[in-house]
Amino acid sequence: MNKLLPFILLPLCGMAVADDRAVPMMPDGSRDMYVGVALAASSAAAAGENRPVVLRPLLQVEWSNGIFVSGSGVVGMNFSPVARVEYGPLLAASNSRNPSDNHRLRGSHTIDGSWDAGGYFNYYLGDDARLTSRLFYDTSARGLRGDVGVQKSWSSLAPHHTFSLSVGVSLAGASVMRERYEVFRAAGGPRDYTPSGGIAAFNAGANWNWALSSKWLLTSGASVTRLGPEPADSPVVERRTFLNVYSGFAYRF
Amino acid sequence: MLRPAFLLCLALLPACVHAQEDADWISYRDAYRQMIWFEKYGKPKQFLQNHFRLRPRDQTVSMDGLRLTLNTKSTKVTLALDALGRAVLPFSKAAYDDNAELVVNRKPGQFKAGPWVSIVTRPDGVYAAADLRVACEQLLAYLRYSGEAGGKSCAGVQFTYLKNDAAQVQIHAAGGATAALAVRDGPAFAGDVMQGFRVFAYRFAAWPEAGQVVTSATPLAIAALLE
Numbered sequence: 001m002n003k004l005l006p007f008i009l010l011p012l013c014g015m016a017v018a019d020d021r022a023v024p025m026m027p028d029g030s031r032d033m034y035v036g037v038a039l040a041a042s043s044a045a046a047a048g049e050n051r052p053v054v055l056r057p058l059l060q061v062e063w064s065n066g067i068f069v070s071g072s073g074v075v076g077m078n079f080s081p082v083a084r085v086e087y088g089p090l091l092a093a094s095n096s097r098n099p100s101d102n103h104r105l106r107g108s109h110t111i112d113g114s115w116d117a118g119g120y121f122n123y124y125l126g127d128d129a130r131l132t133s134r135l136f137y138d139t140s141a142r143g144l145r146g147d148v149g150v151q152k153s154w155s156s157l158a159p160h161h162t163f164s165l166s167v168g169v170s171l172a173g174a175s176v177m178r179e180r181y182e183v184f185r186a187a188g189g190p191r192d193y194t195p196s197g198g199i200a201a202f203n204a205g206a207n208w209n210w211a212l213s214s215k216w217l218l219t220s221g222a223s224v225t226r227l228g229p230e231p232a233d234s235p236v237v238e239r240r241t242f243l244n245v246y247s248g249f250a251y252r253f
Numbered sequence: 254m255l256r257p258a259f260l261l262c263l264a265l266l267p268a269c270v271h272a273q274e275d276a277d278w279i280s281y282r283d284a285y286r287q288m289i290w291f292e293k294y295g296k297p298k299q300f301l302q303n304h305f306r307l308r309p310r311d312q313t314v315s316m317d318g319l320r321l322t323l324n325t326k327s328t329k330v331t332l333a334l335d336a337l338g339r340a341v342l343p344f345s346k347a348a349y350d351d352n353a354e355l356v357v358n359r360k361p362g363q364f365k366a367g368p369w370v371s372i373v374t375r376p377d378g379v380y381a382a383a384d385l386r387v388a389c390e391q392l393l394a395y396l397r398y399s400g401e402a403g404g405k406s407c408a409g410v411q412f413t414y415l416k417n418d419a420a421q422v423q424i425h426a427a428g429g430a431t432a433a434l435a436v437r438d439g440p441a442f443a444g445d446v447m448q449g450f451r452v453f454a455y456r457f458a459a460w461p462e463a464g465q466v467v468t469s470a471t472p473l474a475i476a477a478l479l480e
Contacts, residue, residue: 025289027346032282082295084398126400159277159361214280214354252282252352 026064031253033061034217038248043239058219058250076120086122091115092136099188107189108236109179112140128153132168143175145200162209172200181234190235199228220247277361281323281345281353287368288342290399300388301395304339305332306369307357312446314363325353336415337441337474339369370395371442372410372475378468385410385466386457392477405479409456412472413441420470422453427463434466442476454478 026032036058059071066078066088073093080086096113099105118136125131135146149168157163172180174197183189205223212218222245232240284305291303307321321340323330325348332340332355345353357364372388389407396402412434414420422434434453441450455466456478 025286025293026282027285027344027349030346030349082293084400124400126403156365211280214278214282214352252280 026062028064031061031063033253034250035059035253036217036219036248036250038219038246040244040246040248042245043243056246056248058248060250084124087120090118090120090134090136092118094138094140104236104238107183107185107187109182111179114139116140116145118146128155138172138176138179141176141179143173143179143197145170145172145176147171149203160211162207162211164207164209165205166207167202167204169202170200171198173197176200177230181231181236183235193234195230195234198230200231201228202226215252217250217252218247219250221245275358275360277357277359277363279355279357279366281325281348281351281355284342284355284366285344285349289344291368291370291395292344294395294398296394296398297387297391298395300372300384300391301370302373304369304371305342305355305366306340307334307338307364307366308369309338309364309446310362312448314359314446316447318358320358322356322358323348323353324356325351335473337413337445337447338364339371339474369442372477374471374475376471378471380466380468382460382462382464382466385455386462388475389457389477389479393479396479402479407457407477408480409454409458409478411441411455411476411478412453412466412468413474413476414451414453414470414472416449416451418451418470420451420468420472422455422469423467424455424460425465425467426461441474443479 038056038058039053040056041053057071059069061069067075068078069075074090075092076090077088078086079088092115094113094116095111097105097108097111099108099110116136116138118134120132120134122133123131129150129152131148131150133146133148135144137143138145147168147170149166151164151166153162153164155162174195177195177197177200181193181195183191183193185192203223203225205221207219207221209220210218222243224241224243226241227237231237288303288305291298291301305321307319309316316334316336316338319334319338321332321334323332323343323345325345330343332342334340355366357366370392372385372392386407389410393402393405393407412422416438422436424432424434426432434455436451436453438449439452440446440448441452450473
């Protein structure tokens with residue numbers, strides 16, 4: 001994964017893998033787990049760099065006690081007693097970064113890969129659509145970040161195929177923006193740049209799941225991200241808009 | 254190097270799918286999760302029942318010989334289907350943990366499968382009119398909860414019998430007068446492609462609030478009329 005773009009993670013397998021009605025309602029002591037591997041590619045690399053196709057893990061686990069894990073490094077718990085809404089605490093892994101990692105990062109801040117804590121709230125709109133929202137306290141930047149979005153899926157277009165679309169916007173407070181996008185000339189950067197808080201990125205994604213059996217799943221997707229104006233002006237950012245695609249197999253345990 | 258490997262995987266895919274041509278499957282876990290909504294529903298539901306239902310997608314699909322089987326690692330259990338394609342789905346931790354499959358002995362795409370809520374029938378065939386109103390409201394409330402009702406309200410309930418069933422449905426008014434409900438041909442539930450059932454619509458607005466609806470035989474199903 002491009003460490004410059006902590007907001008752009010592999011589209012959360014769990015959101016699309018599971019049925020939209022998937023609330024953690026299962027027999028006591030049971031779990032539902034997908035484990036697999038996907039080939040992923042991104043156009044986020046800077047001009048002149050190669051754009052390798054990389055192997056990425058696919059992971060999604062839900063336990064009957066409401067705890068879940070997703071492949072994008074998020075651990076959470078669902079406290080909602082009803083099916084229409086989901087809410088609870090979240091822990092999210094964040095990428096570490098060092099100015100010496102890449103020429104573009106010169107003059108930027110070092111980022112610790114510490115866990116961020118927060119919560120989420122999802123509301124089901126009916127017709128296999130839901131609103132999603134998350135809010136995190138970024139422990140390395142000591143500031144808030146979050147995202148809101150809408151997802152809709154279609155599962156009856158063809159047997160065993162599920163399509164879903166999502167759009168969203170991610171927001172970040174000034175301290176989170178500064179940690180990621182601030183650059184000092186005195187520290188070796190090309191120029192001084194200090195962003196303020198605001199829109200971190202807009203994103204839109206599509207996902208296609210093909211259940212080959214009750215155990216095997218082929219999951220594929222693409223997403224487009226356009227950075228917000230404050231990140232886009234930073235010297236560490238080379239491309240404002242970029243594409244991620246992936247496709248892989250997962251086994252349902 | 255990864256790309257050829259991936260293409261090879263893709264090329265092998267149709268082989269896995271082809272093997273299951275004459276039967277379709279449904280993940281038991283997915284079915285369980287859909288069905289458990291009703292079990293966890295906390296509002297009044299004593300007049301309601303929830304089935305796992307196979308609904309034909311079009312009129313050319315026959316119900317004759319249709320079979321639904323729950324296949325776990327160790328057992329195969331045939332789930333009895335009624336004439337409307339409804340089965341009682343067992344809630345089994347073993348089947349869930351096995352990641353079992355529900356197998357339908359038909360080609361993929363002929364049926365929609367999922368939970369189906371209806372009003373419970375009574376063995377004595379005597380339904381208080383007030384209970385039927387409550388039953389309809391309970392069903393409507395449940396559909397609203399699961400996001401399916403879409404601004405409708407209760408207009409009545411409908412009793413469904415097989416085509417060759419000579420059963421009658423009568424209204425017994427509180428004062429002692431009786432009247433027969435009119436019968437017509439139609440589907441058991443709104444939106445069904447399966448036609449040709451004998452259906453009796455009991456519309457609340459057309460009859461007094463007090464009284465009873467008496468059936469001469471147990472209907473296949475009682476549906477809520479939502480309009």
